[in-house]
Every structure is written in C-alpha cells, then in structure tokens.
Amino acid sequence: MNADRITEKLSILADAAKYDVSCASSGSKRKNENKGLGNASNGICHSYTEDGRCVSLLKILLTNYCIYDCAYCVSRKGNDIQRAAFTVQEVVDLTINFYRRNYIEGLFLSSGIFKDADFTMERLVQVAKKLRTEHKFNGYIHLKSIPGASDELMREAGLYADRLSVNLEMPTEEGLKLLAPDKNRQDMIDPMQFLKDEIILRKEEKKLFKKAPLFAPAGQSTQVIVGATPETDQQVLQSANYFYQNFNLKRVYYSGYVPVLADKRLPALNTSVPMVRENRLYQADWLMRFYGFNVNEIVNQGQPLLDLDIDPKLSWAIRNMQAFPIDINKADLQLILRVPGIGVQSAQKIVSARKFGKLNWDQLKKIGVSVNRARYFVTCNSPEFERRDLTGNNIKQFILAESQSKYLKNKPNQLNLF
Amino acid sequence: MTTLFYDGTFEGLLTVIFEIYDRKLSVVRLFKGQQQAGAMFGEKLDVITNEVYATRVLKGLRKKLSPNGVQRLYIAHMAEMDNEENNLVGFIRYVFDSAQNIEDDYGNRYVIRLSEIIRMMRREKHRMEAFVRFQKLKDDTYYASVEPDFNVLPLLIRHFKSRYADQKWMIYDLKRSYGIYYNGHDTQFITLDFATVANPGDVISAYTEDESIYQHLWKSYFHSVNIPMRKNTKLHVRHIPKRYWKHLTEKI
Ligand code: SF4
Numbered sequence A: 001m002n003a004d005r006i007t008e009k010l011s012i013l014a015d016a017a018k019y020d021v022s023c024a025s026s027g028s029k030r031k032n033e034n035k036g037l038g039n040a041s042n043g044i045c046h047s048y049t050e051d052g053r054c055v056s057l058l059k060i061l062l063t064n065y066c067i068y069d070c071a072y073c074v075s076r077k078g079n080d081i082q083r084a085a086f087t088v089q090e091v092v093d094l095t096i097n098f099y100r101r102n103y104i105e106g107l108f109l110s111s112g113i114f115k116d117a118d119f120t121m122e123r124l125v126q127v128a129k130k131l132r133t134e135h136k137f138n139g140y141i142h143l144k145s146i147p148g149a150s151d152e153l154m155r156e157a158g159l160y161a162d163r164l165s166v167n168l169e170m171p172t173e174e175g176l177k178l179l180a181p182d183k184n185r186q187d188m189i190d191p192m193q194f195l196k197d198e199i200i201l202r203k204e205e206k207k208l209f210k211k212a213p214l215f216a217p218a219g220q221s222t223q224v225i226v227g228a229t230p231e232t233d234q235q236v237l238q239s240a241n242y243f244y245q246n247f248n249l250k251r252v253y254y255s256g257y258v259p260v261l262a263d264k265r266l267p268a269l270n271t272s273v274p275m276v277r278e279n280r281l282y283q284a285d286w287l288m289r290f291y292g293f294n295v296n297e298i299v300n301q302g303q304p305l306l307d308l309d310i311d312p313k314l315s316w317a318i319r320n321m322q323a324f325p326i327d328i329n330k331a332d333l334q335l336i337l338r339v340p341g342i343g344v345q346s347a348q349k350i351v352s353a354r355k356f357g358k359l360n361w362d363q364l365k366k367i368g369v370s371v372n373r374a375r376y377f378v379t380c381n382s383p384e385f386e387r388r389d390l391t392g393n394n395i396k397q398f399i400l401a402e403s404q405s406k407y408l409k410n411k412p413n414q415l416n417l418f
Numbered sequence B: 001m002t003t004l005f006y007d008g009t010f011e012g013l014l015t016v017i018f019e020i021y022d023r024k025l026s027v028v029r030l031f032k033g034q035q036q037a038g039a040m041f042g043e044k045l046d047v048i049t050n051e052v053y054a055t056r057v058l059k060g061l062r063k064k065l066s067p068n069g070v071q072r073l074y075i076a077h078m079a080e081m082d083n084e085e086n087n088l089v090g091f092i093r094y095v096f097d098s099a100q101n102i103e104d105d106y107g108n109r110y111v112i113r114l115s116e117i118i119r120m121m122r123r124e125k126h127r128m129e130a131f132v133r134f135q136k137l138k139d140d141t142y143y144a145s146v147e148p149d150f151n152v153l154p155l156l157i158r159h160f161k162s163r164y165a166d167q168k169w170m171i172y173d174l175k176r177s178y179g180i181y182y183n184g185h186d187t188q189f190i191t192l193d194f195a196t197v198a199n200p201g202d203v204i205s206a207y208t209e210d211e212s213i214y215q216h217l218w219k220s221y222f223h224s225v226n227i228p229m230r231k232n233t234k235l236h237v238r239h240i241p242k243r244y245w246k247h248l249t250e251k252i
Helices: A003-015 A088-100 A117-134 A151-160 A173-179 A185-208 A233-247 A275-290 A312-319 A344-353 A361-367 A392-409 B010-022 B051-064 B067-078 B085-097 B109-131 B153-163 B209-224 B233-239 B242-247
Strands: A057-061 A106-110 A140-144 A163-165 A220-226 A251-256 B002-006 B028-032 B043-046 B141-146 B168-173 B178-182 B187-190
Touching (some): A003 A057, A003 A088, A003 B209, A088 B209, A106 A117, A117 A140, A117 A151, A151 A163, A185 A220, A185 A233, A220 A275, A233 A251, A251 A275, A275 A312, A344 A361, A361 B109, B010 B067, B010 B085, B028 B085, B051 B067, B051 B085, B067 B085, B067 B109, B067 B153, B109 B242, B141 B242, B153 B168
Parallel strands (some): A057 A106, A106 A140, A140 A163, A163 A220, A220 A251, B002 B028
Antiparallel strands (some): B168 B178, B178 B187
C-alpha cells in the first residue's frame, strides 16, 4: 500500500464529503450472526470534530470528479480543485481497518457523478457487496443513491446497505432550479419512491419468510441545505414534513450552508454559517417526530420563521398561553411533553413517579426538569406558582435574562435539544 | 448511629442489609474497609460477608423488585462510586419497608439517586464503547488501554464480543489494573504486570507494521472532516472531556 498516496486521497475525498451532515449510524439491526466482523444497531459517535459534530462513519466520496455543476457544491465541475478517486479495494481496506480498531461504525459512501448515474452507482454497490460478501462485514453501510440509476442497481444497493439516501439539497424546487439548473427534482424523488415501495415490499416478505434478506433496514434519509436560498423555515419544515409523511423517511438533515464558493447566486463568502437556525430546525424536527407537534403549530403563515433566541417549544408555549398552566400531577403525558423544560425522559419519569404521590418542585428538579423554564407553565404539589398574569412576552424576557450568556454566547448544538 | 464496615462486595452489601434488620438498627453509616481505631462516635461493627444471609436478602429483593430493578442495583454497586454505599442502603431499606414495588418512585431521593448512578454508568459505558482505540499487535491481538471514571469493564463484554467476534482483543483498565481478553471464543478477566510502567501501551511495542499507517490515516481523516468555519471548542470538549484524550489516537 502506498501510504502517502492513500493519505492524500483520503484527505481530498473526506474533505469533499464533510458537508453532508448526516452521520447517523443507528436504526439498523444487522447482527453478527456469521461470526464475521461487526454489527449495526444503536449507532455510536466514536469521536467529535472540533466543531462538535459526531464522527461515526468513515464518510468519503468514491471520487470528487463530477460532470455536474451544482452551484452549492465544492465538487462541482467548474470548481478548480484537486481531484482524486479511490479504487473499490482501497475503500474496502480502509473501512475494515478503521472498523477493527473501533474508530467507526461503518461506511458512508457517496460520490461525484462520473460518466453517468449507473456507472457511478455500480461502483458504490461493488464496495458494499465486497464488504458484505468477501469480508463478512456486518457494520453499518450508508450509500448515496445516485439519481437516475437503474432500479436493478438500486435494488442491489438495498440488499447490501443499511441506509440509502438521496439529498434533496434545496428545500424547494425553485431553489434547486436556481442553483442546480441541470438537475431535476423529480430525478431525486423517483429513487425515493422506488426505495420506499421496495422497503415496504421486503418488510412484508420478511414477515412471511424469516430468512428473507434484510433490505435497507435503516431506511432512507435526505439532506437539505439551509441558508443558500431564501426559503423560510416554514417552507423548509413543510417540505421535511411532506417527505416524512410520503416517503417514510427516517431522518431529514438540515445543513447550514457553509459559503465555500463565490457565485452571485449564493450568499457571499464572508457570510457566517447559520448554525443557530440549523439548531432550531433540528429542535423543530424533534418536536414533530417525538413530541407530537404538528408542523403547523411550529411554523405557519403568521409565524414563518423560527425564533432564533428561544427554542421552538418555548416559542410555541408563549404563543399558546391559554393551554397553561397544566397540573403536573394530573395532565396526560402528551400535554406534559409540551411543557418547556421537560424532555421525553423526564415526562415519562413524572408519569411513573406520580403514582406514588404528588410531586413538588424539588422532586421535579431531581427528576431532571428544568424548573427555571417549566415553572411558568405548570402547577405541582408546591404552593408557589408564578403569577398567572404574566404575558408570553414577559416570560420570554425572564427566561432569556436568566440564560442569556448561555444562549447568546455558546451557540447551541443539535444534540443538546431542550 | 451505628457505623458499619464491609468488604465492598455486593454480597457484603446484602449481608449489611441482613444485619441492619436482624439487629434492628435504625440510623446507620456504611464504609468500605475495616474499622479504624479512634475518632468515631457511636457503635461500630465489622460486617463479615455471609453468603447465606446475602442469598436471603437477594431473594427478598427479587420478590419486591423487577429483574431489571435488581440488575440496576447490582450495576450501581459495581460502579464503585465514592460514598454511594449509604444511598444504596437507603434504597434497599426503602424497598423492604414499602408494601409495593417502588422502583419507579422517582419522587423518592434514593430511587432518583439510583437512577442517576445508572445514568452515569450507562454514559461511561457508551463512552468506552466509543473511545476504545484498538492497536494491532504482532500476534494479531487488538489492544486498548482505558481509564474509565467508573468500573464499567464488565458491562462492555457483550458489546465488544458480539462486534469483534472474529478478532482477538483486549481492553485494559489502567486505573483498576485489570482487563478483559477475548481469544476468539470466550472472554476472561486478566491482570497484566506493568508494575513499573505508567502506560502499557508504551511497553507493548510489538505493533504490526501497518498499525502506524492506519493511525496516521485516521488522524488525517479526523483532521479533514473538521469544518473550521463551524469551530466550537466548548462543544467539542463537552463531548470528549479532556481526560479521555490521552487514549484517543486522533487526539494524541
Ligand atoms: S452532482 Fe453531486 S457531486 Fe456533482 S456537483 Fe452536484 S452535488 Fe456536487
């Protein structure tokens, strides 16, 4: 092995892949039943970058040569950068050797499009196939589905990969037209539709025949870039919601646009990455998936943008003061989940614990409730309750004053949700 | 107030509970180790671990707690956290003094403390599953040194055994001076004699040739995926506290 050459390729092709923010390696249930190498289940972050993002997978491009010229992408044809390409075997060796040292959960392989969609997809599939069949590798494999690749190849990809994804990139069709005129949104949606149907079909099959092979057990995901085009949060979240509902997506990733290219259609190079906005979008996404919120409750015509200075749950609560206060010792789990300062785990603990006796502030604090926020919205077994005549705006000011330094200086991150 | 001393084992803890009820003690303090002559007031008692008593208490616990509840108690004790014994005793007494199963009574200070300990243990276990960095030795064993905050090695066996079923590996806890070794079939606990050297990693210079290449590739990968425009050191350090760095290939 030529170590220097590989090192060089790795740095070029990892660098080009890093703007794809998806790092998840969870949601699969591939077991190590053949006494081979690895398994894929909960997904572990093996390290964190200096910007605080999870490093879970070896995330690389097979090549950064590309025939397209998407404005937002560093690998676009017209960009004057170093190009490189891995061989199939090189990717396999890197994956296995990183995996055996417990550096990674598996491989996330994407690629620039060289020659055509099928040619590219075929190489990606070859890597996955080699890992699974020749190396008995049961770790996580995420393949990018290349828009326009044949159904045959997509089907094969699903047999080896845990997850497949097509990046929508732009939240709306107009955004895509503007920045990637030679791409067509329908070409991205087609493989999603195909995979969705195939996944459902294979699940049915698996119910009937236990031995039926796994097919993309961790489902599909996608990514949208935010801040490159002028879409509102309402448009972004509505579109995410649409894909969750219609394509059974496991995750939508929001990637704050990092200005790496000068192009008059794009934000200037010195624009800062919209990290707070990105974080707010993830919080809103969680509210939709785990907290029983409807997208329209979070953003709507009257409220098309997420508040940047407070999280979307608090923002919803102060716009809906008529729903509060709720009695923590009586309210349904669904309502408790809507209280700012109470997460899923605390909510469940509350519902368990109150069977043994009514809970007071001290107990709630111990359970993990952030009483500083929750106290404006609940009553409990303590006589003290915040004056009921506070307006939503007052509450916002109080909470902000208390947590000011924390919120404004230290930009919140996607893992630290509520 | 009675001060009790025990040997630090789980059976020992259960024996302590037996003594508390047998002797009808009300206010107690529990310490690991043996009585010291001198300064303490009140009664003192060395509890000698007794398997029969311990088994009786365990049976009682099994009646009052779910299997998971018993396991959580066991893990909380295994953690070997300083000064938590009294909370565990408080928890067990609360179990026996209540008519119903109280393991979900998070309004109770002992129950919530137990759940905090379990959470800390679980977090440390996850960290180890993430931060173990194997280095390949010439005999094809993959070796890693760790220094976890709590005693979590026994909790790691299942994960590493099912994941790395086809390679020999060893994870060694330098703080507690023992490790687990998997020979391709079974795991066993082992102790190595590194008496005079601080870091066994330095002693075992028997790495394979490509070990340094892959370490180098990993470091360079780690460097490449960083996006400088998003730098957030505070967050970085919160995810990987500095005390873990010395065993992380990419941070050395
Ligand atoms: S097709 Fe993909 S790799 Fe090529 S320029 Fe567009 S986004 Fe970049």
